[in-house]
Amino acid sequence: MTKNEFIMDCPLPFNDYDRVLLAHGGGGTLTQQLIERIFLPAFGNNPLLKRHDASVVDFPSGSLAMTTDSYVVKPLFFPGGDIGKLAVTGTVNDLAMAGAKPLYLSAGFILEEGLPLESLWKIAQSMRQTADQAGVSIITGDTKVVDKGKGDGVFINTAGVGVVKAGMDLSPASVKAGDAVLLSGDVGRHGIAIMAAREDLEFETKLESDCALLHEPILTLLSQGIEVHCLRDLTRGGLASALNEISQVAGHPILISEDQIPVREEVNAACEILGLDPFYVANEGRFVVILPEKEVEKALLILKKFEVSGAARKIGQVLADPGKSVRLNSLTGATRIIDLLSGEQLPRIC
């Protein structure tokens, strides 16, 4: 029995010399081994097992939602998640934000030569576990390998499709003057957890990423008939950037109250040390809901039933005058403009 056959039967433990080679991306037997020994056992489902160039699946009647994200997070494994969990969570959440029931994902891997196969195995397992939780299948995929020094371990792209009920139009353009802004929980944890892992910062309590699937509270809100105008998850650029993007398209300013926005003590402390503003720090399990004031009470009752949005609350409203800005009623009583930053305070957090 060769070494590789052993891996097939029992993928763990890998040895230190089981690493990605350029030839793993070449479309030959080594690519096949990678598929058969890592990806099929992890993702295995009927369309994928057909091993064709594209997978064909049933699609229910309704409109199709499609989204894509590439993930380049560093480090690959962090408190509260890893790049695999993130790659499935992020794309499922983006579908949910369009009001879609997530159905199918694709996965594209760009591997750096020398990556330990054990890392890839763990990442693939984590993707499968998260996909199962989200009720989606990874039905098609691709692997490329780049020379050492031309990548950084693993980059993953996931694209996702889902089905949307006819007539659903959740988007920043649907936001109206007077709408309320709900926030699903505390902000800033994902970015700070990544930063802490990268820089070996220590906190008194263990700070974990908030990385989590959001489709359940969202789809429940919609199926219960709550009139929702816009949903947005607070990833790159955080709460401040998401609200700015919405205000720009909606054409009305958004006013939020600092005292309503929960930020954990460790996050605030880390932000002070690092010179960051938690409202701009990325989250991977937080979202805002923009909806008519009359729906607020019912919506909060629903959101609070789910762990991931158990701390949901109203944080502000869409103003009536025309404009494109986000204004913050700060703890000191002053009102200030929360503008878009030119870039990310923390690069490569997703």
Added chain:
Amino acid sequence: MTKNEFIMDCPLPFNDYDRVLLAHGGGGTLTQQLIERIFLPAFGNNPLLKRHDASVVDFPSGSLAMTTDSYVVKPLFFPGGDIGKLAVTGTVNDLAMAGAKPLYLSAGFILEEGLPLESLWKIAQSMRQTADQAGVSIITGDTKVVDKGKGDGVFINTAGVGVVKAGMDLSPASVKAGDAVLLSGDVGRHGIAIMAAREDLEFETKLESDCALLHEPILTLLSQGIEVHCLRDLTRGGLASALNEISQVAGHPILISEDQIPVREEVNAACEILGLDPFYVANEGRFVVILPEKEVEKALLILKKFEVSGAARKIGQVLADPGKSVRLNSLTGATRIIDLLSGEQLPRIC
């Protein structure tokens, strides 16, 4: 007027200092500028202009085909194409190989800090042009930036969805003993063109990649009622790897004749110098059709009407005995086994 406003109105020429910064990937104003000044002008369409996390589009009744590929080709621009053309062509072709009418694409960019923005602009334009030719829209996208030395210019992932008529089952598992194997044209040009560009090899005549869209001949074959069992484009690993993969799933050996397989003189010459076998070299505009012998004549008549498959011919057949191999009747009269290689002879050709 600031420099950046100028770019918005007139994207070309860019100056040498217009380069990708880490902050272009941060979700702030620089990310917005990249979207507004490069991607929206290039890809602009209604779903994309809504700027939401996911795009929602109509989907016709039928099954859904989905595929994904990441593109890491080096160099980014090569004779006969560039990474943008390749990224659209490859994914459209993969959908066509499943018998699907390609409809929508996603595009995920992983940019290396320092990439000239002019290169990105050219690549985006090339994607749009190819998408228009294919009749598909790029409806959703994502950009990440990695630090200099952690990527290699641009990596692109495209995922694609298309619609498949109910009941269509094109796959290696549908291949039957006695089926004929048709090849759409000469093989080996893409890989050799890339290699020549990378290594500055000179040929007497200009050798260009065969990179081309294949959906038209394929969809015409199918709409004309030709009974097709399997389609496969001959990308990574070339003709030899594609036929091996099909044979492995079908459970029958495939026999092909060397004298029926066209290889251009320059490709043969380059392969001799470089020690490569043209049957394993990647193509980006070639495919095989596996179908019942009785359909061969009608199918060739259709294929020959299209420039991209004008040189189509029968190159072999699926044997009746059980087995998983590809056998070649060589020019010398001997029969030899064409096995899967462990990796790619030429890394990063797509």
